[in-house]
Amino acid sequence: MRVTPAPAIMRPMKIATWNVNSIKARLDNALSWLKEAKPDVACLQELKCEDEAFPAQAFSDLGYNVITHGQKSYNGVAILSRQPASDVRRGLPGDADDAQARYIEAVFALGSGVVRVASIYLPNGNPPDTEKFTYKLGWMDRLARHAKALLALEEPLVLAGDYNVIPTPLDAKNPEAWTGDALFRPESRAKFRNILNLGFTDAVRQVSGDTPGLYTFWDYQAGAWQRNNGIRIDHLLLSPQAADLLADARIEREVRAQERPSDHVPVVIELRG
DNA sequence: ATGACATATGAGATATGA
Numbered sequence: 001m002r003v004t005p006a007p008a009i010m011r012p013m014k015i016a017t018w019n020v021n022s023i024k025a026r027l028d029n030a031l032s033w034l035k036e037a038k039p040d041v042a043c044l045q046e047l048k049c050e051d052e053a054f055p056a057q058a059f060s061d062l063g064y065n066v067i068t069h070g071q072k073s074y075n076g077v078a079i080l081s082r083q084p085a086s087d088v089r090r091g092l093p094g095d096a097d098d099a100q101a102r103y104i105e106a107v108f109a110l111g112s113g114v115v116r117v118a119s120i121y122l123p124n125g126n127p128p129d130t131e132k133f134t135y136k137l138g139w140m141d142r143l144a145r146h147a148k149a150l151l152a153l154e155e156p157l158v159l160a161g162d163y164n165v166i167p168t169p170l171d172a173k174n175p176e177a178w179t180g181d182a183l184f185r186p187e188s189r190a191k192f193r194n195i196l197n198l199g200f201t202d203a204v205r206q207v208s209g210d211t212p213g214l215y216t217f218w219d220y221q222a223g224a225w226q227r228n229n230g231i232r233i234d235h236l237l238l239s240p241q242a243a244d245l246l247a248d249a250r251i252e253r254e255v256r257a258q259e260r261p262s263d264h265v266p267v268v269i270e271l272r273g
Numbered sequence: 274a275t276g277a278c279a280t281a282t283g284a285g286a287t288a289t290g291a
Contacts, residue, residue: 021290022280046290048281073281074289124290164291183291219291220278231291263279263291 012247012270013110014039015117017160017234018255019217019264022048023078027055029258034062037252039268040082041108043119043160047076054078071101077119077161083108087116094142102139110156111273115242120161125182133182136164140191148198150239156271157239159200162264164233165192167202170212171232183233200237203249203269216251217264225256234267245271 016039020026023044034042042064047054051070059066064080069090079085085106092103105118122143125136143159150157166184169175178184196202208214215230224230238246248270255265 025280046280126289126291178291181291217291221291222277224278233291260279 010111011273013041013108013115013273014268014270015041015043015115015158015160015236016266016268017043017045017119017162017236018266019045019121019162019234019262021046021262021264023054023076024049025260026262027058029255029261031058031062032258033252033255033266034059034064034080037266037268039080039266041117042080042266043117044078044080045076045119045121045162047071047078048073049076067104067106069101069104071099075101075121077102077104077121079104079106079117079119081106081108092139092142093146095138098139103143110245110271113156115156115158115271116150116153117158117160120159120163122161122163122165124164125185125188128180128182128185133185133187136182137187137191140188140195144191144195144198147195147200147237151199154241155239156242156245158242158269158271159195159237160267161235162233163192163235165189165235166231166233167192167235170210171214173213173215173227173229173231178231183231195237199240201240201243201246203236203238203243203246204232204251204267206238206243206246207249214251215253216267218256220263234264236267236269238269242271245273247272
């Protein structure tokens with residue numbers, strides 16, 4: 001006798017990315033945002049602490065699984081998830097000598113399949129006449145190589161994080177002010193395009209088109225938030241299989257108005273599950 | 274042109290960020 005399988009419960013999955021600028025300094029903001037936004041997966045960057053110091057219990061208490069790739073004082077990335085993570089990879093492949101904690105990746109169940117999600121903290125690269133810029137460009141080359149390898153899996157894939165790249169003049173209030181900055185240098189923009197051109201979709205642009213004024217970062221200085229002097233540098237790049245599932249993408253700019261905010265705000269997408 | 278602001282480290286001033 002045939003048993004009719006129960007239909008899989010189809011529900012959208014919310015995947016977010018947020019550079020918190022120190023998870024310890026931002027713990028209260030992060031917890032209240034999670035309670036409000038209820039993402040299924042949250043990619044965090046700039047933890048500024050080692051794995052042992054990450055306040056994992058506070059997130060477990062909210063029902064999140066926690067995986068981290070931390071570092072003392074600088075960098076550090078994490079993924080919080082309603083479901084347990086599998087296939088966890090810590091560190092971007094391609095340079096065994098790179099000690100900076102800027103990449104973590106894991107796989108989660110989605111509908112009848114899976115989605116692979118990476119939390120990325122791409123190097124800033126300033127000043128651009130130093131080895132910091134060289135490191136940024138090299139890191140982007142490594143990211144492109146790894147992204148290409150992941151695309152070959154032909155599965156839903158979301159590369160989410162702080163890319164430290166302003167893709168086009170549309171992504172800055174005052175693009176002329178960023179001329180020569182590592183975030184807007186032609187080399188940085190070209191390497192970002194190289195990754196897009198592998199076959200990725202910029203989720204926010206896919207949903208919002210050429211709408212101006214979409215920013216994810218406002219400097220703490222000179223009243224940048226009050227003047228809306230922002231830039232869009234936090235991105236979610238989708239593989240073709242993830243883009244097929246894209247239902248929504250938005251920037252949660254109200255988070256920038258919190259008490260003691262991060263200088264970045266969360267960006268959230270919804271994928272059909 | 275510079276600094277402005279925030280965070281970590283570690284106890285004053287410096288490094289980093291974007």
